[in-house]
Amino acid sequence: MHDLSGASWRKSTRSGSNGGNCVEVADNLPGIVAVRDSKDSEGAALVFEPEDFAAFIAALKNDRI
Known part of the structure; x- marks a missing residue:
């Protein structure tokens, strides 16, 4: 289990302003990137791992997922 108490969460730049389906990312923690649903911040x-998250984002940008 990872301690996310120091996480600085930010919404995806693709998230709209209507409070809908949003993803939040915290990439300020050493050695990890955390992702959560903004509607369930306590969930x-x-x-x-940062390398795996970067590969995932690259695949999304290249329409491979």
Whole structure:
């Protein structure tokens, strides 16, 4: 289990301003990137190694996912 108490969460730049389906990312923690649903800020977060998260984002940008 990772300690996310120091996480600085930010919404995806693709999120709209209508409070809909948003993703928040915290990439300020050493050695991990955390992702959560903005509508459930107390719920679970997915945790990735930075290299894996970067590969995931690259695949999204290249329409491979």
